Amino acid sequence: MFLILVPALLSGSADARTWNVRKDxxxxxxVIQDAVDRAAAGDTIRIGPGRFEEKRPFTSVPVxxxxxxxxxxxxxxxxxxxxxxxxxxxxxxxxxxTTLGGGPDQPKIICTTPLVARxxxxxxxxxxxxxxxxRTEGGTLEVRRxxxxxxxxxxTTWSEIETLIEDCHFQDIDYGVISFYPAQNLTISQCEFAAxxxxxxxxxxxxxxNCSFIRSPVGCQFASNSxxxxxxxxxxxxxxxxxxxxxxxDIALASNEISGSPINLRVRSSSTVVGWDNLLHGGSxxxxxxxxxxxxxxxxxxxxxxxxxxxxxxxxxxxxxxxxLTNNFWGxxxxxxxxxxxxxxxxxxxxxxxxxxxxxxxxxxxxxxTSWGDLKALWR
Numbered sequence: 538m539f540l541i542l543v544p545a546l547l548s549g550s551a552d553a554r555t556w557n558v559r560k561d562x563x564x565x566x567x568v569i570q571d572a573v574d575r576a577a578a579g580d581t582i583r584i585g586p587g588r589f590e591e592k593r594p595f596t597s598v599p600v601x602x603x604x605x606x607x608x609x610x611x612x613x614x615x616x617x618x619x620x621x622x623x624x625x626x627x628x629x630x631x632x633x634x635t636t637l638g639g640g641p642d643q644p645k646i647i648c649t650t651p652l653v654a655r656x657x658x659x660x661x662x663x664x665x666x667x668x669x670x671x672r673t674e675g676g677t678l679e680v681r682r683x684x685x686x687x688x689x690x691x692x693t694t695w696s697e698i699e700t701l702i703e704d705c706h707f708q709d710i711d712y713g714v715i716s717f718y719p720a721q722n723l724t725i726s727q728c729e730f731a732a733x734x735x736x737x738x739x740x741x742x743x744x745x746x747n748c749s750f751i752r753s754p755v756g757c758q759f760a761s762n763s764x765x766x767x768x769x770x771x772x773x774x775x776x777x778x779x780x781x782x783x784x785x786x787d788i789a790l791a792s793n794e795i796s797g798s799p800i801n802l803r804v805r806s807s808s809t810v811v812g813w814d815n816l817l818h819g820g821s822x823x824x825x826x827x828x829x830x831x832x833x834x835x836x837x838x839x840x841x842x843x844x845x846x847x848x849x850x851x852x853x854x855x856x857x858x859x860x861x862l863t864n865n866f867w868g869x870x871x872x873x874x875x876x877x878x879x880x881x882x883x884x885x886x887x888x889x890x891x892x893x894x895x896x897x898x899x900x901x902x903x904x905x906x907t908s909w910g911d912l913k914a915l916w917r
Contacts, residue, residue, distance in 0.1 A: 553579040560587040569612050569631070573619070581620040584661060586628040592644050609644040611666070617654045617676075621647070623661025626684040626706070632664035636687045643667035646688075651675030658683060663691075672696050674719055680705060685713065691733070695720050702726070707733050716740040723765075730756070737763040745770055752776070756795075759786040759808075766791070773797050782808045782830070790815050790834075799823075799844075804830040805851075812837060823848035823880075827890075833861045836898075840868045846878035852890035857882060859893050866898040 556572040557564030564583075566572045568591045572582050595610040611631050612621070623629030631646050645668040649656055654676040663669035665687040672678040674695040684706045685691035691707045694700045697719040703726050707713025710733040716723055718739030725735060726746040734750070736758045737743045743765035749772075750756035756772040758781040759765060766789045772779035774797035782788050784806045795801040796818030804810050805828040812834045817824050819842030825832070828851035839846055839862070846867065852858060860881075867875045875894050876883075882891040 552577070553581070555581045555583055557583050557585070558589075559585040560589070561585075569621075573612055573614060573616070573621075576616050576619055578616055578618040580616070580618075581622060584621070584623045584629045586624050588630045588632075588634065590633060595648060610646075610648045611644060612647040614647065614649045614653050614656055617652060619653070619655070620657040620659075621661070622657075622659045623683075625660050626662045626682060629661040630664055631661060632666050632688075634665065636665040645669075645671045647671065649673050649676065649678075655679075657681075662686065663688065668693055670694075672700065677701075679703075684708070685710060690715055693717075694723065696723075697721055700724070702728060704728065707731065709733065712736050716743065718761075734758060736760070737765065739763060740765070744768070749773070750775065750779075754778075755781055756798075757781070758783070759788050760784050762786060764788060767793055769793065771795075772801070778803045781805075782810050784808065794818070800826050802826070804828070804832055806830065810834075816840075818842075819846070820844055826850065827860060828852070831858075831860070835861075835864045837865045838868070839865050841878045845880040846875070847880070847892050849881045849888050849890050849892070852888050855889050858890040860890060862892050862894050863896055864898060865894070867894070870899045872897070872900065 556576055558566050558569050558572050560567055569584060569589055570593055592609045592611045594607055595613040596607045644666045646663040646666055648671040651673050657679045659681045662684040668690045669685040669688050670692045672694040674697050677698045678694055678696050678700045680692060680702045682704050686708050689711050691710050691713040692702060694716050700723040706729045708731040713730045713733040714725055714735045716737050721741035723743040725748060728748045730750045732752045734753050734755045739761045740763045745757055745767045746769055748770045751773045753775055754777040756775045756779045760783045762785040764787045769792045772795040779795040779798045779801045782804045787809045790812030792814045794816040799820050799822040801817045801820045801824050803826045808830040810832050813836045815837040817839050819840045822844045824839055825847045827849050879892045882888050
């Protein structure tokens with residue numbers, strides 16, 4: 538049996554072919570789509586340096602009762618297994634030199650159909666169109682060492698199997714990465730998001746690891762019953778919120794640094810966040826804002842700047858709930874000072890939730906109460 542199988546495997550690997558696209562005519566084709574149209578399952582398209590601006594109308598393959606749609610695409614992938622590799626994100630550029638604006642009817646760079654089981658995209662740039670990569674459900678997506686600039690969306694995925702995005706740069710985009718149901722098993726690692734966000738809608742098991750987010754309205758958002766983790770990432774100077782967890786979502790935060798936003802962490806609408814070893818470096822509105830949700834943070838640095846360190850809202854219905862923020866460092870050894878930085882049931886009895894912050898890291902031996910903050914701390 539072994540002697541029979543080996544030749545078959547070797548024959549299968551020999552069938553795969555590499556197609557070269559070169560603007561100077563030295564490759565197999567000068568237009569990317571021509572090579573893609575010729576490719577078979579398992580083939581690789583290698584693209585040389587230059588800007589590739591050729592686009593063509595593409596009509597989708599409908600899934601079940603979905604309607605067909607037609608729009609312009611620079612690279613329409615219909616073969617079941619394809620790898621596309623550029624010469625580097627600073628060498629191979631697909632798209633236009635300036636943005637034209639417009640809505641969803643504007644071109645997409647790379648688009649798949651549900652019949653595509655696997656797509657790999659590496660070492661190229663996508664610029665100034667509506668969407669960089671558009672991965673429909675039905676297969677996997679792997680994106681490595683790519684740059685997306687000036688689009689509305691960078692990578693959009695519905696993949697219910699797996700999406701992997703590694704070592705990519707997203708800049709001046711509304712959403713660098715965005716996912717929708719039935720997306721799941723999405724991993725984003727070692728990526729940079731400059732003036733853009735990552736957003737997960739109805740997405741199960743989304744992971745953000747060792748990424749950086751800077752200067753966007755929101756850094757990262759989990760919404761609509763999404764779940765996942767954020768690990769080892771930095772969020773700097775978002776204009777609204779660093780991390781949002783909303784509408785029934787459930788995530789874990791570990792070893793992140795969130796700073797420079799009006800709100801560093803916002804948890805709302807029946808969501809759950811557990812976290813440890815995070816640095817939340819204060820916010821002008823609130824370091825942490827929670828509404829009708831569960832929150833547990835331990836071993837974190839939760840720092841105060843100007844707004845409340847923790848601000849609770851909503852929680853309109855009894856019973857009284859407790860948010861567990863014990864064993865954190867608050868930048869002070871005074872329990873009364875921490876109490877004064879927290880806005881909860883003890884400040885407004887219409888809020889049916891309180892923050893449990895004791896014991897806290899660096900807590901001293903108790904002293905006689907002499908201030909309103911001390912008295913408020915005693916009520917807890």
